[in-house]
Amino acid sequence: MTAFVEYLMTGIARGLVFALLAMGFVFIYRVTRVVNFAQGAFAVFGGFITYSLLRAGVPQGVSELLAILAAALIGLIFGIITIAGDLPLLASLIITIGLSILSEAILMLIWGTTPITYSGLTGHDFVILGAFIQRQYLIVVLASLALFALVALAFGRTYFGKAMTACASNPYAAKLSGINVKRMGLVAFMLGGALGGAAGVLITPLSPMTYDADVSLAITGFAAAIVGGLTSPGLAVIGGLVFGLAEQFVAGYWSPSNETAVALALLIILLLWQARRMRLEGLE
Amino acid sequence: MKLLESVEQPTPNGSIPSDALLATYNLVVRYGAAVALDGVSMYVGKGEMVALIGPNGAGKSTLLNTLSGINRPAAGKIICNGKLAHVPEGRQLFPELTVEDNLRLGAYRGGSRDPSPMYELFPQLHRLRHRRAGGLSGGEQQMVAIGRALMAHPDIVAVDELSQGLAPIVVSDIANHLVSLNKQNGTAVLLVEQNAQLALDITSRAYVLENGRISKEGRSADLARDPAVHKAYLGGQVSR
Ligand SMILES: Nc1ncnc2c1ncn2[C@@H]1O[C@H](COP(=O)(O)OP(=O)(O)O)[C@@H](O)[C@H]1O
Ligand SMILES: [Mg+2]
Numbered sequence: 001m002t003a004f005v006e007y008l009m010t011g012i013a014r015g016l017v018f019a020l021l022a023m024g025f026v027f028i029y030r031v032t033r034v035v036n037f038a039q040g041a042f043a044v045f046g047g048f049i050t051y052s053l054l055r056a057g058v059p060q061g062v063s064e065l066l067a068i069l070a071a072a073l074i075g076l077i078f079g080i081i082t083i084a085g086d087l088p089l090l091a092s093l094i095i096t097i098g099l100s101i102l103s104e105a106i107l108m109l110i111w112g113t114t115p116i117t118y119s120g121l122t123g124h125d126f127v128i129l130g131a132f133i134q135r136q137y138l139i140v141v142l143a144s145l146a147l148f149a150l151v152a153l154a155f156g157r158t159y160f161g162k163a164m165t166a167c168a169s170n171p172y173a174a175k176l177s178g179i180n181v182k183r184m185g186l187v188a189f190m191l192g193g194a195l196g197g198a199a200g201v202l203i204t205p206l207s208p209m210t211y212d213a214d215v216s217l218a219i220t221g222f223a224a225a226i227v228g229g230l231t232s233p234g235l236a237v238i239g240g241l242v243f244g245l246a247e248q249f250v251a252g253y254w255s256p257s258n259e260t261a262v263a264l265a266l267l268i269i270l271l272l273w274q275a276r277r278m279r280l281e282g283l284e
Numbered sequence: 285m286k287l288l289e290s291v292e293q294p295t296p297n298g299s300i301p302s303d304a305l306l307a308t309y310n311l312v313v314r315y316g317a318a319v320a321l322d323g324v325s326m327y328v329g330k331g332e333m334v335a336l337i338g339p340n341g342a343g344k345s346t347l348l349n350t351l352s353g354i355n356r357p358a359a360g361k362i363i364c365n366g367k368l369a370h371v372p373e374g375r376q377l378f379p380e381l382t383v384e385d386n387l388r389l390g391a392y393r394g395g396s397r398d399p400s401p402m403y404e405l406f407p408q409l410h411r412l413r414h415r416r417a418g419g420l421s422g423g424e425q426q427m428v429a430i431g432r433a434l435m436a437h438p439d440i441v442a443v444d445e446l447s448q449g450l451a452p453i454v455v456s457d458i459a460n461h462l463v464s465l466n467k468q469n470g471t472a473v474l475l476v477e478q479n480a481q482l483a484l485d486i487t488s489r490a491y492v493l494e495n496g497r498i499s500k501e502g503r504s505a506d507l508a509r510d511p512a513v514h515k516a517y518l519g520g521q522v523s524r
Contacts, residue, residue: 162385163392166378173376176352177432178393 005131007248013137013206015244016144020199021221022228022236023151024192029230030168031181031188032083037096039221040214041078041103042071042196047204048107048211049197051116068197075193079186100214107211120205140202147198148237151191164188168231196221216260220247223267226274242266300327305440305472306351306368311360313343313350320346322496323360328440330366331470333463335483335504337517338493344476345373347493348442366439366472373444373476375429379418383409386417386428390435402431405461423454430458434465440472447479455479459486480517484508492517 021039028036046067053063078099082092120136127133155161166174167184174181199217200209224243228235243263251259300307307327313320320343328334336344349355351362352370369390378386387399387409403410406427412420417428426446433441443462447455463486465471477483484490484504492500492513500507507513 159388159397162381163389165381166389169378169380170376172354173372173378174389175354176370176372176376177389178436179389 002129002131003252005129006133007252008245009128009131009133009137010206011245011248012241013140013244014203014247015241016141016237017199017203017240018220018224018243019237019240020144020147020195020202021217022224022240023148023233024195024199025222025225026228026230026233026236027188027195028079028185028192029225031164032079032092032185033089034082034092034096035222035230036078036082036189036192037093037218037222038078038099038103038214039192039196040216040218041100041107042075042193043200043203043217044103044107044209044211044214045074046071046197046200047209048111048116048200050201050204051118051209052111054118064201067201068194071197071200072190072194075196076186076190078193079189082189083182083185100218103214104212111211113211115208115210117204117208120202134206136205140206143198143202147195148233151195151233219267220263223263223270226267226270229274229277300325301329303330303365304328304363305330305332305366306474307363308347308351309361309363311347311350311362312358313346313355314358320496321350321357324493324496324498326491326498326501328472328474330439331466331472332489333466333473333475333487335480335487335490336474336476336493337478337480337483337490338499339516340478342493343496344493345444346496348372348444348474348476351442364440367436369433369436369438369441371426371429371433371441371443371446373448375422375425377417377425377428377432379416381417382414383417383420383428384413387431387435390432391437393436395435395437397435399431399435402434405434405465406431422449423451423458426450426454426458427461430462434471438471440474442474442476444476446475446477447482455482462486480513481508484518 021043024039024042025036028034049067049070050063053066054060058066078096081099082095087095120139125132125134126138155164163174163179164184164187166177167179167181171181203209220243224239225236227239227242243266246266247259247263250262300309304327309325311321311324324347336347338344346355348370350357351364351368378389384399387402388397391397399413403413408424409427409431412424417425420428430441430443446458459482462473462475466473473487475483475487484507487504490501490504490507491498492507500510500513508518
């Protein structure tokens with residue numbers, strides 16, 4: 001029972017982090033139709049920048065916030081490189097893969113290859129049903145839920161958010177209404193950067209961050225986003241939770257070395273299921 | 285939009301008044317190597333209702349998209365002395381947003397976002413205002429599309445294929461709204477139509493576009509009596 005509660009808490013926390021990454025995929029895809037494979041890099045930058053800021057004596061809280069802002073800026077730069085040139089979608093997609101490789105090189109040059117970590121908010125661990133849970137897990141859950149609520153309010157309720165939805169829904173009509181669809185794409189990249197950065201900031205205290213963690217983070221985030229067909233933020237959150245929990249229970253009850261394989265297997269099943277669903281919808 | 289300088293000469297068929305609200309001079313638009321508009325000169329005066337008829341593929345939608353800045357002209361010139369709003373072919377709503385949000389987004393360029401004037405114009409939209417636009421009937425969607433365009437407070441509204449896919453009674457209802465809007469607010473209308481009868485009935489002037497060129501222009505009533513127009517676009521029916 002104790003182990004079960006531990007896996008459950010860890011799975012939920014990690015799942016919410018994956019959900020943050022997945023939301024980044026979803027926002028960028030909806031507005032630009034680009035699958036941003038550099039999404040994991042935002043998280044790695046977020047973790048490493050927080051680490052350096054904390055070591056430089058910047059207070060906790062401020063460091064995390066600055067790292068998220070920096071990730072948003074990186075997102076904007078990646079967005080400009082990816083979509084500013086009116087390239088075919090496939091070219092944009094390849095550029096994001098290139099940006100992911102470039103990010104690894106930059107991260108390695110600046111921070112080296114040693115994994116880093118920092119402690120999250122310090123304080124006593126707490127006990128649920130006999131299981132010791134690190135306080136950071138609670139932080140992750142609360143912070144990601146707060147971020148989801150913020151994003152839902154900002155994009156579901158405001159005029160600007162509706163304009164962004166309009167770009168995703170019908171770019172031609174959005175242009176006719178005077179919405180600058182390309183600029184909205186850049187805003188989406190910034191948002192993706194911030195969400196990815198937040199994911200990295202939150203997960204680094206739980207499992208050390210390495211310069212090359214972006215690929216596995218991106219794959220899990222992408223898999224979670226696929227649950228909602230890359231377009232539904234709500235389903236992406238559910239997808240993140242499914243992957244977070246599956247990973248923890250496989251690692252806990254079976255073997256830690258199988259967790260990535262299981263995530264990939266789940267991803268392939270999901271992709272096949274999505275392809276079938278799209279084919280069926282296409283036939284209607 | 286980049287306006288290309290070119291000779292500003294009167295068109296062969298008639299001159300463009302200098303106080304026209306909207307005018308094109310020898311407009312050329314290409315898709316790759318294909319020429320969609322081949323030297324189109326036309327105009328819409330202040331408060332005027334003008335029809336643009338012509339067969340499928342003539343370039344009518346291309347012309348509207350060029351006026352709206354979606355397509356770039358390869359040559360020629362566009363003069364617009366007012367605000368243009370475009371009701372695109374196929375309505376092109378934001379299906380997952382509500383009727384009200386669709387309307388409000390029409391005011392994105394500025395001005396009041398209050399949709400209530402549109403509920404006065406199309407009263408049935410008021411009770412549908414919280415419904416998703418994608419779930420509406422074709423006629424209701426066309427009203428939302430027109431309402432969204434009017435939310436930009438335009439001096440001229442260009443409507444592409446008003447009647448497409450709509451029952452005749454719905455078409456005449458919406459057409460009446462356009463006419464009264466024109467009478468009451470002085471909003472100019474450029475009406476693109478496959479249904480030439482309707483278009484020539486409610487407008488005062490018309491152009492016939494064929495293969496990217498204006499093949500005929502004149503008073504709508506005269507064009508409706510023109511044997512060639514009659515044969516090609518009015519299905520041989522005898523008009524009033
Ligand atoms: N986006 C496009 N790309 C290439 N060709 C196009 C495009 N849109 C229209 N065309 C072509 O341009 C011509 C004019 O089309 P269009 O303006 O849609 O005509 P209409 O609205 O009068 O039916 C047609 O031959 C059409 O095939
Ligand atoms: Mg057309």
